[in-house]
Structures are given as C-alpha cells and as structure tokens.
Amino acid sequence: MTNPTANTELMTExxxxxxxxxxxxIEPESRPLEAAGEAMRDLLDRRVAGKxxxxx
Amino acid sequence: xxxxxxxxxxxxxxxxxxxxLVERDLPELADDRVRVRVGAxxxxxxxGLFVQGRYQIRPELPFVPGSELAGTVIEVGGxxxxxxxxxxxxxxxxxxxxxxxxxLHPAQLTAVPDNLTDTQAATLxxxxxxxxxxxxxxxxxxxxxWILVLGAAGGVGLxxxxxxxxxxxxxxxxxxxxxxxxxxxxxxxHEVIDYVTDDLKSRVRELTGGGADIAVDPVGGGHTQxxxxxxxxxxxxxxxxxxxxxxxxxxxxxxxLRNRSVLGVDWGSGP
Numbered sequence: 001m002t003n004p005t006a007n008t009e010l011m012t013e014x015x016x017x018x019x020x021x022x023x024x025x026i027e028p029e030s031r032p033l034e035a036a037g038e039a040m041r042d043l044l045d046r047r048v049a050g051k052x053x054x055x056x
Numbered sequence: 057x058x059x060x061x062x063x064x065x066x067x068x069x070x071x072x073x074x075x076x077l078v079e080r081d082l083p084e085l086a087d088d089r090v091r092v093r094v095g096a097x098x099x100x101x102x103x104g105l106f107v108q109g110r111y112q113i114r115p116e117l118p119f120v121p122g123s124e125l126a127g128t129v130i131e132v133g134g135x136x137x138x139x140x141x142x143x144x145x146x147x148x149x150x151x152x153x154x155x156x157x158x159x160l161h162p163a164q165l166t167a168v169p170d171n172l173t174d175t176q177a178a179t180l181x182x183x184x185x186x187x188x189x190x191x192x193x194x195x196x197x198x199x200x201x202w203i204l205v206l207g208a209a210g211g212v213g214l215x216x217x218x219x220x221x222x223x224x225x226x227x228x229x230x231x232x233x234x235x236x237x238x239x240x241x242x243x244x245x246h247e248v249i250d251y252v253t254d255d256l257k258s259r260v261r262e263l264t265g266g267g268a269d270i271a272v273d274p275v276g277g278g279h280t281q282x283x284x285x286x287x288x289x290x291x292x293x294x295x296x297x298x299x300x301x302x303x304x305x306x307x308x309x310x311x312x313l314r315n316r317s318v319l320g321v322d323w324g325s326g327p
C-alpha cells in the first residue's frame with residue numbers, strides 16, 4: 001500500500017457501484033472457522049469454483 | 057460482554073492444514089481501536105502463501121491468518137469517533153481475520169453497503185479492487201470491446217467478469233471443466249472456453265472475428281502465451297498473477313505483432 005489515498009478512492013468507487021447495483025458480487029461458499037486449513041489448501045490447489053469465506 | 061475469542065493460529069510455517077483453532081482471552085480494547093465481530097472472513101490465495109512462508113512478507117510467528125473480513129462493530133475505544141456498536145463494517149487487514157473478533161484502527165474500516173451480505177462484503181475487497189484497477193486505471197476500455205478472462209471461475213476472474221459486464225464489454229470466460237464454465241455462464245459470461253478441450257487462441261479469434269481487445273491473466277503458465285496470441289490489433293494483456301505457480305516467458309515478437317501491449321497489474325502499489 002504505497003498510496004493509501006488512491007486505494008481508498010478505488011474502493012470507494014467499487015463500493016458505490018456495488019451499492020447502486022451496477023456490480024453484483026457473487027454469494028460465496030461459507031465454511032466454519034475450523035475448516036480454515038482445508039479452505040486455504042483447496043484454494044491453493046485451485047479446486048474452488050467461485051469464492052470462499054469462513055463464518056466464525 | 058464477550059471475554060473469550062476463537063482464532064485460527066499459525067505457529068510454524070508449513071502446509072495450510074497445520075493451522076489450529078484456539079480459544080483465548082480477549083484483551084482489553086485499546087482507546088484508539090474498534091472491536092469488530094467477524095461475520096465472515098474471505099479466504100484468498102494470499103492467505104495460504106502467508107502460512108506456507110511463500111509470500112514476500114514473512115510475518116512474525118505465531119500469527120492469525122486472514123486478510124479481509126466483514127462484520128459488526130461491538131465495542132469502540134474511548135478516543136474513536138465515527139463508529140458505534142451495531143455499525144456494519146468491512147476491512148482489508150493483511151492478517152488476523154480468521155477469528156471471532158478483531159480489533160482495528162478506525163481508518164481501516166469501511167461501511168458495508170446495505171444491499172451486501174457480510175459474506176459478499178468479506179470476499180469483495182481484494183478481487184474487485186484488482187479487477188476495477190485493471191479495467192479503469194491500467195487500461196482504458198470501451199463498450200463493445202472483447203475481453204478474455206483466464207481463470208474466470210476464480211476470485212479475481214469472477215470479479216473481472218462482473219466489472220467487465222458493468223463496463224459493457226463482451227466477455228469470454230476461460231476455465232477448466234464444465235462446473236466452472238457453468239458458473240461463469242451463470243455469472244453473465246457471453247462466451248466460454250474450456251482450456252482443457254478447446255484451443256484457446258483459435259477459439260478466441262473465431263468468437264471475436266479477429267482477436268480479443270483485452271486479456272486478463274491471473275493464472276500464468278502455458279495459457280499466457282495463448283492469451284497473448286489471441287489478441288487482435290492494439291490488444292492488451294493484463295498480467296495479474298500466477299495462480300498456476302508458473303511464471304511464463306513472453307515472446308516479444310508477439311507483443312510487436314499487431315501493436316499489442318503487456319501491462320502489469322499490482323493494485324496495492326499504484327496508481
């Protein structure tokens with residue numbers, strides 16, 4: 001992050017577009033916190049279609 | 057008041073499966089921090105690299121992995137203004153997100169738009185920032201141009217498809233296998249290419265009537281050259297990453313031909 005202001009500006013544009021419905025982010029697959037290791041492994045091995053998140 | 061928290065801990069660098077889930081006391085909240093209950097933490101390629109010790113930065117051990125999250129503010133330090141318990145917040149943090157709670161500096165927090173779930177917000181930052189930076193800062197795109205997205209079913213790939221659709225581009229999603237391609241179609245890809253069974257270059261040329269205008273490559277390896285060769289006049293190849301683990305060589309005669317450009321995308325260090 002060499003230029004925090006520019007990065008904040010970029011994220012502001014992304015979030016405004018998402019709030020306006022111009023962007024439509026995918027609902028990711030959820031796994032429990034216990035599955036963190038396996039989730040990182042699956043991602044490194046490119047076995048995941050779509051996005052992945054952990055729900056504590 | 058919550059007094060104990062759960063967190064995923066990496067005690068030594070190694071395979072991702074070596075991390076453990078621990079429960080520990082929550083420290084007292086510092087005056088200049090905001091405590092967020094994590095609703096969801098996005099899992100990114102970079103998290104696994106941290107744990108394996110393959111990232112440029114090697115964090116001090118032990119550490120809690122997890123680079124982005126969304127959740128709800130549960131406590132606010134005495135010196136903090138602008139945030140209150142109950143507010144929804146998201147953050148890109150580098151480390152620490154794979155936990156029940158996290159203490160953050162208010163400057164790290166961004167409000168979550170009402171129409172996004174925690175799970176969506178937690179998986180949006182890194183991928184959409186990369187895609188948005190690519191298509192609005194590193195190159196100029198025009199409605200109706202053809203964009204080829206490699207690794208299209210991955211995090212950056214899907215975000216790029218969404219941003220490209222919003223910018224009114226024609227999209228070709230390349231991925232391996234029917235499941236991933238089906239996901240790309242559901243996510244609005246106009247055309248799909250299975251790079252296991254199709255010849256990438258000739259298929260792109262055929263679909264676009266001469267060559268793609270933009271190719272986005274978060275994968276690297278053998279597909280990069282095919283993507284470069286699939287570009288038409290003034291085509292741009294955006295180099296985003298090397299998920300395949302293989303950093304490819306680029307023949308510069310293929311850049312010279314048809315006045316193509318190869319552009320690096322490192323959004324964290326620009327513009």
